[in-house]
Amino acid sequence: MPCTEADIRKLRVGDTVTLQDTLFGIRDATQIHMFDRGRRTRFDLNGHAVIHTAPNVRKVEPTGTNQAGYEAVCIGTTTSDRMERFTRPLMEREGVRIIIGKGGLRDDSARAFQELGGCYLAVIGGAAALETTWITAIEDVDLDDLNPESLWRFAIRDFGPLIVGMDAHGGSLYRDVQSSVEARRAAVLAKLGA
Amino acid sequence: MSVISAPDKLRVTPDAIEEAAKLLYIRALKILPDDIKQGFFRLDSTETDGLAKSVLATMIENIAVAERTENLLCQDTGIPIFNVQIGRDVEVDGWALKQAIARGTERATREHPLRSSVVHPITRVNAHTSCGAHVPVIHIDFVETPRTLRLEMIPKGSGSENGSFLQMLIPADGLSGVKRFVVDAAIKAGGKVCPPTILGVGVGGTSDLCVHLAKVAATRPLGSVCADAEGAKLEVELSEAVNSLGIGPQGLGGDSTAFAVHVEVAATHITMNPVAVNVQCHSARRASATFTPEGVEVGF
Numbered sequence: 496m497p498c499t500e501a502d503i504r505k506l507r508v509g510d511t512v513t514l515q516d517t518l519f520g521i522r523d524a525t526q527i528h529m530f531d532r533g534r535r536t537r538f539d540l541n542g543h544a545v546i547h548t549a550p551n552v553r554k555v556e557p558t559g560t561n562q563a564g565y566e567a568v569c570i571g572t573t574t575s576d577r578m579e580r581f582t583r584p585l586m587e588r589e590g591v592r593i594i595i596g597k598g599g600l601r602d603d604s605a606r607a608f609q610e611l612g613g614c615y616l617a618v619i620g621g622a623a624a625l626e627t628t629w630i631t632a633i634e635d636v637d638l639d640d641l642n643p644e645s646l647w648r649f650a651i652r653d654f655g656p657l658i659v660g661m662d663a664h665g666g667s668l669y670r671d672v673q674s675s676v677e678a679r680r681a682a683v684l685a686k687l688g689a
Numbered sequence: 690m691s692v693i694s695a696p697d698k699l700r701v702t703p704d705a706i707e708e709a710a711k712l713l714y715i716r717a718l719k720i721l722p723d724d725i726k727q728g729f730f731r732l733d734s735t736e737t738d739g740l741a742k743s744v745l746a747t748m749i750e751n752i753a754v755a756e757r758t759e760n761l762l763c764q765d766t767g768i769p770i771f772n773v774q775i776g777r778d779v780e781v782d783g784w785a786l787k788q789a790i791a792r793g794t795e796r797a798t799r800e801h802p803l804r805s806s807v808v809h810p811i812t813r814v815n816a817h818t819s820c821g822a823h824v825p826v827i828h829i830d831f832v833e834t835p836r837t838l839r840l841e842m843i844p845k846g847s848g849s850e851n852g853s854f855l856q857m858l859i860p861a862d863g864l865s866g867v868k869r870f871v872v873d874a875a876i877k878a879g880g881k882v883c884p885p886t887i888l889g890v891g892v893g894g895t896s897d898l899c900v901h902l903a904k905v906a907a908t909r910p911l912g913s914v915c916a917d918a919e920g921a922k923l924e925v926e927l928s929e930a931v932n933s934l935g936i937g938p939q940g941l942g943g944d945s946t947a948f949a950v951h952v953e954v955a956a957t958h959i960t961m962n963p964v965a966v967n968v969q970c971h972s973a974r975r976a977s978a979t980f981t982p983e984g985v986e987v988g989f
Contacts, residue, residue, distance in 0.1 A: 509740075524813070551764055551804040568802065571764030574848040574881045598848070598881035598940055619747040619939060620848065620883045621972040623764040624755035642815075643804045658740070658941065669880065672942045676876055676934050683872060683930050689865040 496593075497542030500612035503592050506659050508666035512616055513655035518595070518630075520548040520647035522573060525638060526581040529646075530588075536637045536646050541590030546618070547573045547597070549643040552633065563636040563648075570630055570649070571623025574598045575615070583607040597621075599660055599669030608663050615661035617668070629654040698780040699836035701980045703789040706840070709978040709985065710793025713842035714769055714819075715801055717976035718761045721752050722989035724911040725948070725973045732885055732938075732945040741943025745885075748938070748971055763972045766803045767844035769794050769825040770908075776837040787827055790840075794818075794825045806847070828901075838980040843908050849886065849970035852878035855900050858962040867892055867964045868927065871950070874966040875931045880940010883970035886947050887911065888931060891965040892920065894955030903967035906951035908975060910989070913951070920952040927952070938971070948973075 496517045506512065519540060528534045550570040557564035575596030582604035585591040592613050594600070597620030608614055618626060635648040661667045729752075733745045755762045771790050775781055798805050798819040805817040807824050819825070832839075854874045858866045871890055878886075889907025891899040906915075915921040927950040937943025948971075957963060979986045 548764065549804065549806075551761060551766065551802070553802055568804075569761035569764045573765065574851070574883075576881050577851075597883065598879070617939065617941065619744055619751070621763045621846075621970055622747050622751035624758060624760040624762055625747065625751040627760060628754065628758070660941070668941055672936065672940060673879065675942070676879075676936055679934055680872065680876065683933050684869060686933075687865070687868045687872070687926060687930050689868040689872070 496544055498592055499542065500592070503612050503614050504663045506614050506662050507664065508659050508662045508668050510659040511656040512659060513653055513657070514544060514651060515653070516651065517543060518649045518651045518654060519543055519545045520550060520570070520649060521545045522547060522549045522644040523577055524641045524644035525646050526578055526585070528638060528641060530581055530584045534638065538637050538646060538648060542592055544593035544595055544616070545585065545591050546595040547575050547578060549573060550647065552643065561632065561634070563633050565633045565636060567627055567630055567633055569623050570627050572597045572618045572620050572626065574620070575600050579604055586611045586613050595657060599667070605661055605665060605667050605670070608661055609665045612663050614659055614663055616657035617660040618657055697836070698778050699776065699838060699980065699982055700780050701838050703782070703785040705980070705985070706786055706789035707793040707796070709840050710771065710790045710842070711797040711800070712987065713840060713976040713978055714794055714797040714844065715803070716987065717842045717844050717974045718766060718803070719755055719759060720976070721762060721972065722910065722975060726752060728911045728948040732948065736943055736945050738937060738943035740941055741937045741945055744938040744941060745945060762974060763846060764804065765846035765848065766806045766819065767846045768807065768850065769819055770843040770845055771825055771827045772841040772843070773827060773829045774832045774839040775829065776832055776834040778835040779838045781838065783829070790825055790827055791820050795820050836982055839977060841975060841977040843975045846970055846972065849882040849968040852882035852968040853900070853903070853966065855896060855963065855965040857896060858964055860960065860962050862962055866962065868930070870964050871927055871966055872930055872934070875934060875936065875946065878968055879936055882968040883972070884936060884940060884947065885938050885945045885971050887969040887973055888927070888947050888950045889967040889969060890927065890950060890952045891963070891967070892923070892952060892954045893957035894963060896963055898955050899963040899965040900967070902953035902955055903965035906953040907967040907969040909951050911948055915952045915954070917954045920954040924950050924952045
């Protein structure tokens, strides 16, 4: 990371991806402050991936390679659905290309990914102990007053494999599963006598 | 009238409660109970979808990594919930017990350290203590077991707790209305609640009791069965129904949507038919400490 629009457009739903180098952590409050309350970040997110998270951290003395003064205790992924309305502003204003989360995003995000060249990568929610082993350091932090919902910059190595849940061609694994579930609903209810 | 303090009472000091509360919060976040581990292997043996099988494998790997690295299973430290069962021959200062549980929770958060996942509901300010008004959530029950005090700790993550639903149905909606509500709640929750889940269903009672029962059902160990025969029947039917929907682990499709559906029932009013759903995610964490005259035993 970072990556280009062309890189993203090569990906299709169901592909698996492993990321290297840099990843930014965001959450509800991070985006409420960035987009509803007009705060700006000093980080350059252009072409980068963000993950829906709020980590468990331990405060340590800042050093040259650890300006944040935090080390990871446990970092995992939260439910993306609550942050649906921030996909487009993240991409348009900050240039974000990849959103990593769990549970999927909805149609507005699918359209933004298609129009602007972005994708959603699914990480296995709840598997945070494993995910933490893919993060080598917390390099920096911005909007620190929102801790743990700050904007985190993580150094990563072999982060994944992640599943392409939504691609830049309008594809969505979540929408496909949802349609299939809706189609099964009537038969399931009939069997229950409901 | 005189009050006699009998010598054969169990006394547990607030300090012991505080230590146990601290230990249980951290332990619950790190070690998954055996019934849940076995639940994963059972689901994996019947799962037919390839992607779902790889998702289950990652979850199983995570349990091993958490134990090996002594790390938290999930970053969501949850809302801390304590269920306290007080035997009939236990002498306890209830107020001191509540304070001790809160102190233990705060110490776990500061000393481990853990992420405080608790904020003021209006200002959204995080005190970084995992505590606040009415939190930790504490449920106290008095039980017949003599000279036994049991503390059960459940950290409840928000992904699954946000999949809670209550509907005050009416008698004319019948049992079919209840079943329909549960199926639709599972569909609405989809992959957001970190399936495979334990789907807790409360049937009957008042609105508050119904929601509480759904939570009790969601946090009951796998393999346990509803004490009410009709409720037990409903558990089997709903479990099969929910797992026929194809939501799958993480909502990415598959057979393994729920480890089980658990039902708890309460008597209700002639004009009422309440139903509630509460979801427990796949990281179905809990830990317990049981105080007896012989000492304290820590388990699940």
